[in-house]
Structure formats: C-alpha cells, structure tokens
Amino acid sequence: MIGDWLDIGWVNEIPVRGSRVVKVTGGDDIAVFRSGEGKVFALRDRCPHKHGRLSQGIVHGGAVACPLHNWRISLSSGEALGEDKGCTPTVPVRIDAGRVLIHRASTLAAAA
Amino acid sequence: MxxxxxxxxxxxxxxxxxxxxxxxxxxxxxxxxxxxxxxxxxxxxxxxxxxxxxxxxxxxxxxxxxxxxxxxxxxxxxxxxxxxxxxxxxxxxxxxxxxxxxxxxxxxxxxxxxxxxxxxxxDPFIIPVPGKDLPGVIGFRDMNDVETMLEAADKGGAAVVIGGGLLGLEAAHGLSLRGMKVTVIHLMPTLMERQLDEAAGWLLKQALESRGQTILTGADTAEIVGASHVEGVRLKDGTTIPADLVVMAVGIRxxxxxxxxxxxxxxxxxxxxxxxxxxxxxxxxxxxxxxxxxxxxxxxxxxxxxxxxxxxxxVEQPTGYRGSVTSTKLKVSGIDVFSAGDFASADGTEDIVLRDASRGIYKRVVVRDDRIVGAVLYGDTADGGWYFDLLKRGEDISALRDVLIFGQSFASGGGQADPKAAVAALSDSAEICGCNGVSKGQVVSCIAKGAHSLDALRGTCKASASCGSCTGLVESLLALTLGDEVQAGAKTVCKCTSFGHDDVRREIVAQAMRSIPEVMQKLHWSTPDGCSSCRPALNYYLLCALPGEYVDDQQSRFVNERMHANIQKDGTYSVVPRMWGGLTNPRELRAIADVVEKYDAPMVKVTGGQRLDIFGIRKEDLPAVWADLNAAGMVSGHAYGKALRTVKTCVGSEWCRFGTQDSTGLGVKIEQATWGSWMPHKFKIAVSGCPRNCAEATIKDFGIICVDSGYELHVGGNGGIKVRVTDLLCKVATEAEAMLHCAAFIQLYREEAWYLERTAPWIERVGLAYVQSRLLDDTEVRAALARRFFHSQSFSQDDPWAKRAEGAEREQHAPMAHFTPRKEFA
The missing domain is CATH 3.50.50.60 (FAD/NAD(P)-binding domain)
Structure with missing residues (x-):
C-alpha cells in the first residue's frame, strides 16, 4: 500500500558513507544513511547515549559513530555496538526505481 | 531537540x-x-x-x-x-x-x-544571633547560595564567613578568588578542629593568611548588624567587621x-x-x-x-549497613589536607609524626594496638588513601611500624617511589574516586568489561569524572590492569590495521598512494571502510602528502570539520570568525552584532584566543551566517579544526611602554601566512612583545617572545588538561627568520606527528634535540621544510565559508525532506 510509505527523494541525493536528514514536525528528525556498499538505512537521528545527531557522524561498515562521544550504532538494528548499551529506533526503508521510501508509521511514531 | x-x-x-x-x-x-x-x-x-x-x-x-x-x-x-x-x-x-x-x-x-x-x-545551622535574617546572610548548601555569592562577589566588597570548618574554608577560598576581602570567624582556637589537630590547623591558618584571608580564631559572634541589608558582624569582644555578605557555615543539621x-x-x-x-x-x-x-x-x-x-x-537481597569510618579532604587548590579516623591522643595510643618544615609538610599517624586509628596529613596527602585503607581494614601494621610514616612506596620496599606498586597494593574496597564513591574493585571490573581509556571509565563508572584529583590513580589502574595491552594498543593506528602511524605515513609516501581505499587495500585493512579513528587520520596523511592533488574526503572528516563550525551538545553550532592577531574594527563588530540579533544567537563569548564565539546557530542557518560575516570581510576562524587556530598577541612596542618589538604586527603576519593549514591536531601560536609574556606564548604550540635583541622561539607548549611549558627552540634576530622558523616547525609537525597528537606529546616522544637538529643544523633542510609548507598553503588558503555561502555542499545543511503528520498521527 502506497500510503504506508513516504517518498523522500532519490538514492543518489544521499552521499556514500554519508547521510541526510528528514524533518518531522513535532518529532525527532530521521537520519537516512547510505553505507559504503550503497545500502540505505534510516534511524531516529538521536544517539541513545546523550542524544547526539547520528546524521553528523562518520559512517563506516554497517555502523555510524556518534559525533558527541563516538558510540558506534548499528545502521541496521539501531543497537549500540561494542561495550555500550542502548538502542535507537530504526525506520524500515524500501528502494523503488531509485527512489527512497521510508515507513510512514515508524517515521511519525516520534511525533507524538 | x-x-x-x-x-x-x-x-x-x-x-x-x-x-x-x-x-x-x-x-x-x-x-x-x-x-x-x-x-x-x-x-x-x-x-x-x-x-x-x-x-x-x-x-x-x-x-x-x-x-x-x-x-x-x-x-x-x-x-x-x-x-x-x-x-x-x-x-x-x-x-x-x-x-x-x-x-x-x-x-x-x-x-x-x-x-x-x-x-x-x-540544613545549614544558623546561629541564633540578632540580624541572622538580614538580606545578605546565607548558608552554603545549594546552587542558589553559590549564585548569591557570585552576585555579591561581582560587586566586590567584604565577606565574612562564620565557621572555619571544611565548608566555611572552601567558601572563603572561593570568595577570595572571586576578589572579595574575606574574614573567617571561627569559635574554636584552631581551624577544622574536628578533622585536624592543632599543628595541622596552624599550618592551614598560615597558608590561608598568606593568601590574603583574615582568620580570626577563638572569635564569638554577638550580632549581625545592618539596617535593611547586612553591613557587618560584631564580635563578643566588641570588634565589628564590615561585611556586604555573611556566609554561615558553622555546621549542618x-x-x-x-x-x-x-x-x-x-x-x-x-x-x-x-x-x-x-x-x-x-x-x-x-x-x-x-x-x-x-x-x-x-x-x-x-x-x-x-x-x-x-x-x-x-530488591530483597538485604546486606545491611554497619556504619562508616570517614575521611576528609579539603578542596582548596594548592593546599593539601587529609584526615581520617580518631586522632585525639588518649591512653594506649601512639603518635608517629613526621615534620618537614622547609616543605611545609606535617604527617601524623595515630596507632593503637598495632592498628592505625587515625591520620592527619598536611602538605603531602598522597598516602592518605593508603592509611585510610589500612585503618578501615584494621590491618596489623607492626611489621611496617618503623617506616609507616614515610608512606606506602617506602614501606613496601626499596624506598623508590613506584606509584604503580602503591596502587597495586590497595585492596579492592579502597576508594579511588571520592566524588563519585568508586572503589578500586569497581574501576578494575569496568576496565575488565572493556573501558580501556580514561574517557571510557569516566563514562561508565564515573571514576575521576568530577574533580579529577584521582586521575593519576585511575591511569595507574588502567596501566596495571591492561598491562601490555595498553602498550600494544598504542602502536597501531586503530583496530582496523596492524600498522602504526609512522608505518602508514611512510608507506603512503613510499608507494605514492593517492586515496583512502588504496591505502586500506595495500596495507591490508581488516575492515571494509575503516572506522572513525583511522579514516580522519588517513585523510589527513594523504592531504599532507599530496598538497593540491588529493581530493579531501568529506565523509572522513569529523562533524566540526565537515560543517566548518563547532557542534554543541544540543545539536546547534558555534561560529568563530577569524580576527587577525586578535585585532578587530567597528565593521566586523557590527557584522557580528547583526548576526547575533538576526539569528537569535543566545550567547556570544570572548574566547581565550582573542576572538568572538557566536553560540546557538542552527545548522540550516550556517551558510547565511557565513555570507553575512564574509560580507564584512571576515573568514573562517577554523575554531573547529585540526588546523591553525589563533595567533594571540599583546599590544607590543606600538602602544606598550615595555614592548620591545611590534608583536601585534608580527602576529598578524604569521596568522596571514599560516591560516587554513590542516594539521595533525589543533595548533595555537602567540607572540608576546616582551618577556612579561602577556600573550602567554609559553603554553602555545609555537610561541614567540620578543626581546630587545630579537625573537625567542618557543615550541611544544600546551595549556590543556596537562599543562606543558614550551621548550626554547632557538633565538633569532629578525622577523623574517622568526617567520621562516615558524613555517619550518609547522611543516615538520605536519609531516611527522601522529594524527591527533598535539605538539607537546609529539616533542616529548621524539625529543627536543631531534626537532632542533631538523630545524637548526642545516639551513637548507629548514628552508626546504618552509618551502613545502608555503607550497601546501597555496592550496589551502581559500575560505571554506565563502564556498558554502555561495551554495556549495548545500545538502550538508538542507533537509532531504520535511513531513508534517496529518491529524490522525498528531
């Protein structure tokens, strides 16, 4: 169902090993990442530790390093890696003919 | 957020x-x-x-x-x-x-x-004297009290602290540092009589008086006087001490x-x-x-x-509390006082005392039945934790009796001070961090669970995260627990490779490598695209090796260098425009003031590097802010970068009666020659016009002190967590030589230091003699270093703000999409 997904733009608008932000009125921003392998992921833009902007971190492998204290967050599960404990909610992503679609309900879940 | x-x-x-x-x-x-x-x-x-x-x-x-x-x-x-x-x-x-x-x-x-x-x-105990409820009479218990004291201190004047205990003396110390004339009134004959004996109390009084405080012992307050606000304190002997602020710190209930x-x-x-x-x-x-x-x-x-x-x-696993034995440390910087247990002389107790008058040291350990029951230390409190540990455990000290007073390192053999052995000998329950109540056992278990650095420990068990006075102990525990692992860890760039920084730098040049993926491929990186430690390092090494050719990889830059501003903890940024040598003019100040108002920046601060920092700018607004600052002729100050930061100057011979050379002019020239250069870490320069050194050149990476006969060049200073005073590199006669040496030194540091290594640890690692030999032994080597620096500068001195203000890399600032949920989601 098309209504379940939000079209946010072209895949190549997201830099490889970089990210872009989707703003949500009344909720947390969503960070959309593109890994070195070209896969696209979306997460709440908020580190579980001190709420750093994950979209501003360095993307490496399947993880992003938070810019505030260098926690590594898995792009696929949102879980903190290594010794740190915590989890950032993920948002399901679909690629359709070069367009990036993110799951509507998960995106808007933060806009309570 | x-x-x-x-x-x-x-x-x-x-x-x-x-x-x-x-x-x-x-x-x-x-x-x-x-x-x-x-x-x-x-x-x-x-x-x-x-x-x-x-x-x-x-x-x-x-x-x-x-x-x-x-x-x-x-x-x-x-x-x-x-x-x-x-x-x-x-x-x-x-x-x-x-x-x-x-x-x-x-x-x-x-x-x-x-x-x-x-x-x-x-609650603070307020002594029941007339005038106790006057405005300006406070306790010292919470942040409101501190704010009241800071307000009073801003106006200057006199403060009276009633109570010469721990809290009173800390209040007096703070108020005195804040510029108030402070008198401490203490009822008992010696200060901190509950924690210190007479001898230590006397030493403490001397030390505080030498810092400008007036200490009145055996003084009993009769009345606090004043009409609508406190004006003074009258003692029972009739003396009246004027006061604009009275802090009651006689005790708590x-x-x-x-x-x-x-x-x-x-x-x-x-x-x-x-x-x-x-x-x-x-x-x-x-x-x-x-x-x-x-x-x-x-x-x-x-x-x-x-x-x-x-x-x-x-949680229904009761253990039970059995009471506490307490120890005390006074938080007055520069005065070390420690006490624990019971130190009143009584039948059956023996005192072991050490005095060293010339060093102002007094140590007293009280022993009963071969066990420590109390300790008072003044001037050298390093062994406080050890005595306290022996006391709490009720350890039999008869074997140590003769050497006990000399401290743990001596008592545990050899007389050679070995802080590691001292820390190793502590029991697991020994307290390491008093501010956060963390024991040795908790620190060690945190290290075992993967906290392998000071920062990691501060983040997990909070050891050394508050006042920091136990940092040395915590570092010793790290070294003890991890042993060789710490050594091995320091050798490689990161976990992605088995190569060290020097190896990687050498191979990049030797094999003429041109990109991060190429380095990772040829040097067998164990991860597909590195990590947040090695990628910025490799990006810098390539940039340094291939000036004008290497294309900077934005995705391997830390956020601040990518955004050309400093991220703050709330996700906004701070912006610092360059002010050459700390000079500014009405046009620049006006432009900054306009930016502050236009973008509603909540704070502007004068930085330690003599410029203005504008706080609270939203990511989306950065390009517009930069455009406005550019329009007034200002460029990026690189306050966010592993790069040249500032050149701090004093006013020099143009205005100052002591100035020997034009330090301001030289500072401006140096900043214009060096700005925009990327470095292994941040780099600060200062130029002082005379040996009074008002620009603090001796704690900078490169510092110049002008003298009548020329310029002293100092290197490797640092004013950070670990202060390091510069080493004197050499003295030169002319401005031109000073600038050439500066360029050559920067280039040597750029080419040889490890990424994220400041000049201070770099010089400690390679030795001043090495740096001097490279810069001073052969004029041609020095000239070649300087030439390479200026060649690199010819590519790096373009303002990163200007390009973005014109629209480059807009995607860094603009959101990809923006959604407003419909009602049913709201």
Missing part, C-alpha cells in the same frame, strides 16, 4: 517508589536500585530545587570558578527520561500521610506511594521536619535500621537526614555505603 518522556503505561502495576529529595543521596539510591533491577519499581523523584541532580560537594569548585554548573551535573534530564523516572523539581514535598500512603507537595500535588524514600539531606510531622521516630536524625528502614516499614531514609546506630554523617562517603545497603534491601 525536545525531550521525550517515556509515559508510564496505564496498567503499570509495579510498586511505586517515591523519593523525596533529588540530591546526591536520593539519586544515588535510585542509581543503585536501577543497577540491581531496572524494572522493579515505578519511580517518582521530588526535588525542592528547580534543577536536575548535581554533585553538591562540587559547589566549592563552582564557587572558585574551576567548574561550571553543567560540569557538576551527575544526571541530566536524559537520565530521568531513559529510566522512565518522573522528576518533579522545584515543588518540595510538604506533607506525608502515612495512613493513606500519599505525599503532598507545596503546590498541592498529591501522589500515592508503595515505598517512600526520604532523602532530604541537611539533619533535615527532619517532614519526618517529624509525619510521626516517624527521630533523634538527631531520622532513626533507621541497618537496611535504612524507618519506624514505618513502608518508609526508608538515607543520607545526611538519618541517624544510624547513634551516628549522623555530613560527608559523602557514608552516603554511598548507605545507598548500597538500601538498594540491596529494596
């Missing part, structure tokens, strides 16, 4: 724990409970102060200007959010209804509880009013058993408000022990 509170589910059937008191005891008890069972209770905390939980014992450093309030916060709002704790701050609980099991706040909010924890702490009203049994404090349960089994109490086994405590260490026993009881 707004906070989300995790709402308690409607059908949350967990027992409700209500905590009265949002201070050190209340929150620590909750932390201990959460560590044992994070989900067992629904928790609500009431606090009288409109603030989050902060470290009350660190108020003295805040007053002294050594810490900010933000730095003493123990748990910020996110901690409450994460654990689903409801915090009601600024609305104190006014009544407890034990029959209905509810509490009611001053504003009338009523909440039910299953278990109630009273952690109301203590457990805060028991709430418990008394509720009919709970109290003595001096609220009576509790070994599990911190009061006379009402549903109500617990902890901290300075309680009386346990006839004792009340006013120090922080017993509180940690009480909270552990309390939490064990709450």
């Amino acid at each position: 707004e906070h989300q509170t995790i709402p308690a589910c409607g059908d949350d059937t967990r027992e409700h724990l209500v905590v009265v008191g949002n201070g050190m005891a209340g929150c620590r008890a909750v932390e201990e409970l959460l560590a044992r069972d994070p989900a067992r209770y629904r928790i609500t905390i009431f606090g009288a102060e409109p603030r989050v939980n902060y470290n009350r014992i660190m108020l003295s450093p805040v007053l002294a200007g050594e810490k900010s309030f933000a730095e003493i916060v123990i748990n910020g709002q996110e901690w409450y959010d994460e654990h689903g704790i409801a915090l009601i701050a600024g609305d104190p609980v006014a009544a407890i209804d034990r029959a209905a099991k509810t509490v009611t706040t001053r504003s009338g909010l009523t909440t039910g509880y299953d278990r109630l924890l009273i952690a109301t702490g203590s 457990p805060s028991v009013a709430l418990a008394r009203e509720a009919g709970i049994a109290i003595g001096r404090g609220i009576h509790v058993d070994d599990h911190m349960v009061t006379s009402d089994p549903a109500i617990l109490a902890v901290g300075e408000c309680v009386e346990h086994d006839g004792q009340v405590y006013g120090l922080v260490a017993p509180l940690w022990e009480m909270c552990r026993a309390l939490a064990d009881g709450l």
Whole structure:
C-alpha cells in the first residue's frame, strides 16, 4: 500500500558513507544513511547515549559513530555496538526505481 | 531537540517508589536500585530545587570558578527520561500521610506511594544571633547560595564567613578568588578542629593568611548588624567587621521536619535500621537526614555505603549497613589536607609524626594496638588513601611500624617511589574516586568489561569524572590492569590495521598512494571502510602528502570539520570568525552584532584566543551566517579544526611602554601566512612583545617572545588538561627568520606527528634535540621544510565559508525532506 510509505527523494541525493536528514514536525528528525556498499538505512537521528545527531557522524561498515562521544550504532538494528548499551529506533526503508521510501508509521511514531 | 518522556503505561502495576529529595543521596539510591533491577519499581523523584541532580560537594569548585554548573551535573534530564523516572523539581514535598500512603507537595500535588524514600539531606545551622535574617546572610548548601555569592562577589566588597570548618574554608577560598576581602570567624582556637589537630590547623591558618584571608580564631559572634541589608558582624569582644555578605557555615543539621510531622521516630536524625528502614516499614531514609546506630554523617562517603545497603534491601537481597569510618579532604587548590579516623591522643595510643618544615609538610599517624586509628596529613596527602585503607581494614601494621610514616612506596620496599606498586597494593574496597564513591574493585571490573581509556571509565563508572584529583590513580589502574595491552594498543593506528602511524605515513609516501581505499587495500585493512579513528587520520596523511592533488574526503572528516563550525551538545553550532592577531574594527563588530540579533544567537563569548564565539546557530542557518560575516570581510576562524587556530598577541612596542618589538604586527603576519593549514591536531601560536609574556606564548604550540635583541622561539607548549611549558627552540634576530622558523616547525609537525597528537606529546616522544637538529643544523633542510609548507598553503588558503555561502555542499545543511503528520498521527 502506497500510503504506508513516504517518498523522500532519490538514492543518489544521499552521499556514500554519508547521510541526510528528514524533518518531522513535532518529532525527532530521521537520519537516512547510505553505507559504503550503497545500502540505505534510516534511524531516529538521536544517539541513545546523550542524544547526539547520528546524521553528523562518520559512517563506516554497517555502523555510524556518534559525533558527541563516538558510540558506534548499528545502521541496521539501531543497537549500540561494542561495550555500550542502548538502542535507537530504526525506520524500515524500501528502494523503488531509485527512489527512497521510508515507513510512514515508524517515521511519525516520534511525533507524538 | 525536545525531550521525550517515556509515559508510564496505564496498567503499570509495579510498586511505586517515591523519593523525596533529588540530591546526591536520593539519586544515588535510585542509581543503585536501577543497577540491581531496572524494572522493579515505578519511580517518582521530588526535588525542592528547580534543577536536575548535581554533585553538591562540587559547589566549592563552582564557587572558585574551576567548574561550571553543567560540569557538576551527575544526571541530566536524559537520565530521568531513559529510566522512565518522573522528576518533579522545584515543588518540595510538604506533607506525608502515612495512613493513606500519599505525599503532598507545596503546590498541592498529591501522589500515592508503595515505598517512600526520604532523602532530604541537611540544613545549614544558623546561629541564633540578632540580624541572622538580614538580606545578605546565607548558608552554603545549594546552587542558589553559590549564585548569591557570585552576585555579591561581582560587586566586590567584604565577606565574612562564620565557621572555619571544611565548608566555611572552601567558601572563603572561593570568595577570595572571586576578589572579595574575606574574614573567617571561627569559635574554636584552631581551624577544622574536628578533622585536624592543632599543628595541622596552624599550618592551614598560615597558608590561608598568606593568601590574603583574615582568620580570626577563638572569635564569638554577638550580632549581625545592618539596617535593611547586612553591613557587618560584631564580635563578643566588641570588634565589628564590615561585611556586604555573611556566609554561615558553622555546621549542618539533619533535615527532619517532614519526618517529624509525619510521626516517624527521630533523634538527631531520622532513626533507621541497618537496611535504612524507618519506624514505618513502608518508609526508608538515607543520607545526611538519618541517624544510624547513634551516628549522623555530613560527608559523602557514608552516603554511598548507605545507598548500597538500601538498594540491596529494596530488591530483597538485604546486606545491611554497619556504619562508616570517614575521611576528609579539603578542596582548596594548592593546599593539601587529609584526615581520617580518631586522632585525639588518649591512653594506649601512639603518635608517629613526621615534620618537614622547609616543605611545609606535617604527617601524623595515630596507632593503637598495632592498628592505625587515625591520620592527619598536611602538605603531602598522597598516602592518605593508603592509611585510610589500612585503618578501615584494621590491618596489623607492626611489621611496617618503623617506616609507616614515610608512606606506602617506602614501606613496601626499596624506598623508590613506584606509584604503580602503591596502587597495586590497595585492596579492592579502597576508594579511588571520592566524588563519585568508586572503589578500586569497581574501576578494575569496568576496565575488565572493556573501558580501556580514561574517557571510557569516566563514562561508565564515573571514576575521576568530577574533580579529577584521582586521575593519576585511575591511569595507574588502567596501566596495571591492561598491562601490555595498553602498550600494544598504542602502536597501531586503530583496530582496523596492524600498522602504526609512522608505518602508514611512510608507506603512503613510499608507494605514492593517492586515496583512502588504496591505502586500506595495500596495507591490508581488516575492515571494509575503516572506522572513525583511522579514516580522519588517513585523510589527513594523504592531504599532507599530496598538497593540491588529493581530493579531501568529506565523509572522513569529523562533524566540526565537515560543517566548518563547532557542534554543541544540543545539536546547534558555534561560529568563530577569524580576527587577525586578535585585532578587530567597528565593521566586523557590527557584522557580528547583526548576526547575533538576526539569528537569535543566545550567547556570544570572548574566547581565550582573542576572538568572538557566536553560540546557538542552527545548522540550516550556517551558510547565511557565513555570507553575512564574509560580507564584512571576515573568514573562517577554523575554531573547529585540526588546523591553525589563533595567533594571540599583546599590544607590543606600538602602544606598550615595555614592548620591545611590534608583536601585534608580527602576529598578524604569521596568522596571514599560516591560516587554513590542516594539521595533525589543533595548533595555537602567540607572540608576546616582551618577556612579561602577556600573550602567554609559553603554553602555545609555537610561541614567540620578543626581546630587545630579537625573537625567542618557543615550541611544544600546551595549556590543556596537562599543562606543558614550551621548550626554547632557538633565538633569532629578525622577523623574517622568526617567520621562516615558524613555517619550518609547522611543516615538520605536519609531516611527522601522529594524527591527533598535539605538539607537546609529539616533542616529548621524539625529543627536543631531534626537532632542533631538523630545524637548526642545516639551513637548507629548514628552508626546504618552509618551502613545502608555503607550497601546501597555496592550496589551502581559500575560505571554506565563502564556498558554502555561495551554495556549495548545500545538502550538508538542507533537509532531504520535511513531513508534517496529518491529524490522525498528531
């Protein structure tokens, strides 16, 4: 169902090993990442530790390093890696003919 | 970013724990409970102060200007959010209804509880003299008191501190540092008589008097005088001391009013058993408000022990609290005082005393039946922890008796000071971090769980995260626990490779590598695209090796260097335009003022590097801010970069009667020659016009001190956590030579230091003699280094702000999409 997904733009608008932000009125921003392998992921833009902007971190492998204290967050599960404990909610992503679609309900879940 | 509170589910059937008191005891008890069972209770905390939980014992450093309030916060709002704790701050609980099991706040909010924890702490004791209620008479107990003191200190004038105990002396020290004329009035004949003996008290008095405080011992307050505000303090001997501020720090009383009203049994404090349960089994109490086994405590260490026993009881694994032996440290910088246990001479006790008058050291250990019962140390408190540990464990010291007073390193053999051996010998229960109540065992177990750095430990068990005085101990524990692993870890760039920094730099040049993926391929990186440690390092090494050719990889830059501004903890940025040599003019100031107003920046601050920092700029607004600053002729100050930061100058011979050369002019020339250069780490320069060194050139990476006959060039200084004074590189006769040496030194550092290594540790590692040999032995080598620097500069001196203000890399600032949820989602 098309209504379940939000079209946010072209895949190549997201830099490889970089990210872009989707703003949500009344909720947390969503960070959309593109890994070195070209896969696209979306997460709440908020580190579980001190709420750093994950979209501003360095993307490496399947993880992003938070810019505030260098926690590594898995792009696929949102879980903190290594010794740190915590989890950032993920948002399901679909690629359709070069367009990036993110799951509507998960995106808007933060806009309570 | 707004906070989300995790709402308690409607059908949350967990027992409700209500905590009265949002201070050190209340929150620590909750932390201990959460560590044992994070989900067992629904928790609500009431606090009288409109603030989050902060470290009350660190108020003295805040007053002294050594810490900010933000730095003493123990748990910020996110901690409450994460654990689903409801915090009601600024609305104190006014009544407890034990029959209905509810509490009611001053504003009338009523909440039910299953278990109630009273952690109301203590109140300052106000001596009942006339005038005690005048405005300007305060205690020293909370952040409001500190704010009142800071306001008073801003106006200058005189302060009287009544009480020469721990708290009073820390208040006096802070007020004195803040510029007030301070008099301490103390009833007893010696200062801190409950913690110090007469000899140490006397040494302390001497030290404080030499710092400009007036100390009156044996002085009894008769009256506080003043019409509508305090004007002075009159003593019983008739003397009147003028005062604009009076701080009462004569002692504290457990805060028991709430418990008394509720009919709970109290003595001096609220009576509790070994599990911190009061006379009402549903109500617990902890901290300075309680009386346990006839004792009340006013120090922080017993509180940690009480909270552990309390939490064990709450999860039904009772252990029990058995009372505490306490030790004291005075937080007055530069004066080291330690005391523990009982040091009153009595039958059967022996004193072992060491005095070293020339070094101002006094040590006294009190022994009874071959066991330490007390210790007083003045001037050298390094062994305080060891004595305290022996005391608490009741260790038989007969074998050490003869050497005990010389301290642990001597007593444990050899007489050679070995801090590692001393730390190794501590027992697991020995306290390492007094501010946060962390034992050696807890630090070691945190290291074992993967906290392999000081930062990691500060983030996990909080050891050395507050006042930092135990940093050395914590580092020793890291070295002891990890042993060779620390050594091995330091050798490689990161976990992605087995090569060290020097190897990687050498191979990049030798094999003429041109990109990060190429380096990773040829040097067998173990990860597909590195990590946040190696990628920025490789990007820099390539940039340095291939000036003008290498294409910078933005995705391998830290956020600040990518955004050309400094990210702040709330996700906004701060912006610092360059001010050459610290000079500015009306046009620049006007443009900055306009930016502040136009973008609603909440704060502008003069930086230590002589320029202005504009705070609170949103990411989306950065390009427009830069365009406005560019229009007034200003460029990026690189305050965000591993790059040349500032060139600090004094006014020099143009204005100053002492100036020997044009230090300002030289500083401007150097900044214009060096700005925009990327470095292994940040790099600061200063030029002072005479040896009075007003520009603080001797704690900079490169410092010039002008003298009549030329220019002294200093290198490798650092004013950070570990202050390092520069080494003298050489002296030159002309400005041109000074600039050439500066360029050559920077290039040597750029080419040879490891990424994220400041000049200070770099010089410590390679040695000053090496740096001098490269720069001074052969003029051609020096000239070649300088030429390479200026070649590199020809590609790097374009303002990164200007390009972005014109629209480059717009995607860094603009969101990809923006959604507004429809009503049904809102």
